[in-house]
Amino acid sequence: MTDLPEGQRDGVWAHPYQLASGQTQQHQLGHTHLWLTLLDREWQVRFQVQKPVSTADPVTWYETVGHSLPSQDIPIQRFIRSGDNGMVRFFPAMGNLPTVIRPSQPLTVAAGGRCVLYVGTTLWMKVCVGDQRTELTEVPLAIPSRTWLGRNTMEGELCYASSTFGRLALEAVPKRPWRAVTPVTLINRREQPLLLERFNLPTPLLSVYRNERGQLWTPGVTVECETDMNSASLRIDHLAPKAAGPSERLAPAREKLARGRRLVRAFDHLFG
Amino acid sequence: MLETLQSSLMEAAGNLAWTKWFSVAFLLVLGGVLGGITGRGVVRLVESRTTRHHQVMIRRLCFYVVFLVFAMAALRHAGFSLEVVLGAAGILTVALGFASQTSASNIISGLFLVMEKPFEIGDTIEVETTMGEVVAIDLLSVKLRTPDNLYVRIPNETLIKTLVINRSRFPIRRVDLTLGIAYAEDVEKVQAMLLGLAEDAPACLEEPKPFVRVSGFGPSSVDLQFSFWVPKEEFFEGRSGMMIAVRKALDEYNIEIPYPHTRVYAGSNSDPFRVQLMAPGKQDDKDFPDVDKNP
Numbered sequence: 424m425t426d427l428p429e430g431q432r433d434g435v436w437a438h439p440y441q442l443a444s445g446q447t448q449q450h451q452l453g454h455t456h457l458w459l460t461l462l463d464r465e466w467q468v469r470f471q472v473q474k475p476v477s478t479a480d481p482v483t484w485y486e487t488v489g490h491s492l493p494s495q496d497i498p499i500q501r502f503i504r505s506g507d508n509g510m511v512r513f514f515p516a517m518g519n520l521p522t523v524i525r526p527s528q529p530l531t532v533a534a535g536g537r538c539v540l541y542v543g544t545t546l547w548m549k550v551c552v553g554d555q556r557t558e559l560t561e562v563p564l565a566i567p568s569r570t571w572l573g574r575n576t577m578e579g580e581l582c583y584a585s586s587t588f589g590r591l592a593l594e595a596v597p598k599r600p601w602r603a604v605t606p607v608t609l610i611n612r613r614e615q616p617l618l619l620e621r622f623n624l625p626t627p628l629l630s631v632y633r634n635e636r637g638q639l640w641t642p643g644v645t646v647e648c649e650t651d652m653n654s655a656s657l658r659i660d661h662l663a664p665k666a667a668g669p670s671e672r673l674a675p676a677r678e679k680l681a682r683g684r685r686l687v688r689a690f691d692h693l694f695g
Numbered sequence: 696m697l698e699t700l701q702s703s704l705m706e707a708a709g710n711l712a713w714t715k716w717f718s719v720a721f722l723l724v725l726g727g728v729l730g731g732i733t734g735r736g737v738v739r740l741v742e743s744r745t746t747r748h749h750q751v752m753i754r755r756l757c758f759y760v761v762f763l764v765f766a767m768a769a770l771r772h773a774g775f776s777l778e779v780v781l782g783a784a785g786i787l788t789v790a791l792g793f794a795s796q797t798s799a800s801n802i803i804s805g806l807f808l809v810m811e812k813p814f815e816i817g818d819t820i821e822v823e824t825t826m827g828e829v830v831a832i833d834l835l836s837v838k839l840r841t842p843d844n845l846y847v848r849i850p851n852e853t854l855i856k857t858l859v860i861n862r863s864r865f866p867i868r869r870v871d872l873t874l875g876i877a878y879a880e881d882v883e884k885v886q887a888m889l890l891g892l893a894e895d896a897p898a899c900l901e902e903p904k905p906f907v908r909v910s911g912f913g914p915s916s917v918d919l920q921f922s923f924w925v926p927k928e929e930f931f932e933g934r935s936g937m938m939i940a941v942r943k944a945l946d947e948y949n950i951e952i953p954y955p956h957t958r959v960y961a962g963s964n965s966d967p968f969r970v971q972l973m974a975p976g977k978q979d980d981k982d983f984p985d986v987d988k989n990p
Contacts, residue, residue, distance in 0.1 A: 571902055576903065
């Protein structure tokens with residue numbers, strides 16, 4: 424499976440890569456190893472998501488173009504080409520299920536107070552070919568772990584579990600090319616302090632931006648808890664957050680919230 | 696004498712109103728013939744769309760309906776009042792009512808089921824010992840498809856009267872595995888290992904949290920209960936995958952799942968028996984002839 428890299432480079436999102444027929448482009452991003460092969464009549468996609476061996480957090484995105492293919496055990500997806508010129512771009516995508524975020528330890532927000540948490544969520548990578556950016560498939564950049572968020576085991580929803588904790592300091596959030604950072608502002612409008620153990624980030628409604636340093640951000644989310652512990656209103660900003668600096672939008676949100684509707688999500692505590 | 700007989704017969708015959716009886720008989724025969732023709736005609740119309748069973752039923756139904764109409768007309772013509780017939784119909788209805796008790800009960804049970812909605816089409820339910828996916832909820836019965844593709848019809852009455860388990864109602868399910876480890880093993884180490892497996896398994900949900908409990912001290916082993924939650928569609932794969940992972944991990948860590956142990960004593964406080972295996976061929980059995988030995 425080893426090959427002589429014809430120059431290993433850092434991968435870039437939304438960058439047009441031109442492949443010639445017969446070439447295979449390899450990507451090592453996050454916990455995923457992806458092989459994209461261009462042939463005369465088809466595209467072939469193979470990928471393997473590795474289980475994290477230790478607490479190691481892959482940092483860089485390696486990309487090379489060569490001619491070697493991985494072992495036969497890796498399943499292959501084939502896509503018939505229809506008039507594309509061998510150009511491929513990779514776009515980030517947020518998860519299709521909401522993500523449950525937990526601060527590293529439960530934290531209490533004083534009555535009338537607010538706090539800002541920065542959370543990192545794992546992305547999916549969409550493989551898009553040609554000028555029309557036809558999407559072939561999407562590949563997770565880490566094995567998604569799921570969890571259940573609900574008042575009890577009868578009502579609630581399946582969500583992804585965030586692989587990182589929510590952090591109060593932006594510097595403490597590890598910046599990775601395969602994760603997007605979301606600033607979450609929590610406002611406690613109640614008269615009692617609010618204990619936050621976990622909350623639900625509406626990942627499918629967030630779009631992805633890239634700032635000048637190549638970091639990926641999503642629009643900020645504001646959660647206001649007014650009276651009831653069990654219901655809080657949630658607002659999503661429209662543009663990239665200020666903390667990111669000047670940014671360009673790389674990918675739209677998967678789903679759109681109906682106009683004029685404010686999301687109400689529950690602050691759910693663990694059932695017994 | 697013969698003449699008196701003949702004349703009295705002719706008188707009676709004259710009084711008999713032959714025409715009337717002729718018309719009655721004619722109507723009955725006509726009814727029968729027309730019934731037959733109608734029956735066959737209707738069946739020919741719907742032949743392509745119905746089964747043989749239905750065709751026979753339709754033909755008979757048409758025949759009887761037409762015949763009944765003509766019979767009623769004939770009776771009217773003969774001068775019988777229809778009230779007697781209606782009275783008989785009343786008694787018939789009571790008889791039918793008794794006979795259809797079960798069906799009526801099923802229909803009413805069906806209505807209650809529809810209102811209560813304990814399950815819907817597509818859910819997997821278990822009734823008594825039968826488990827299957829609901830494919831139809833009809834007036835009298837509910838139809839299931841078992842996992843090995845058999846068609847099961849359950850009367851609604853049974854569903855109202857007995858326990859019905861709906862396996863698809865809630866989105867997540869808990870998998871409970873029991874395993875026994877040898878008394879010599881470190882229980883806490885095994886607990887930590889199992890929770891680590893749950894964290895790695897893709898089907899296993901992070902919350903509700905998986906747990907490991909000691910459920911008892913068995914005769915040969917310490918019994919543990921290992922529970923974790925999975926989405927309901929992945930119940931069987933999650934359980935099977937986890938059992939495979941548990942087996943591998945136990946082998947890797949050299950943790951023993953013990954066989955049942957029993958100690959046998961010769962007397963109250965004596966040493967255990969010595970068991971010695973004899974090599975084959977040294978046996979001196981006079982009862983069983985051995986082909987290889989000299990006779």
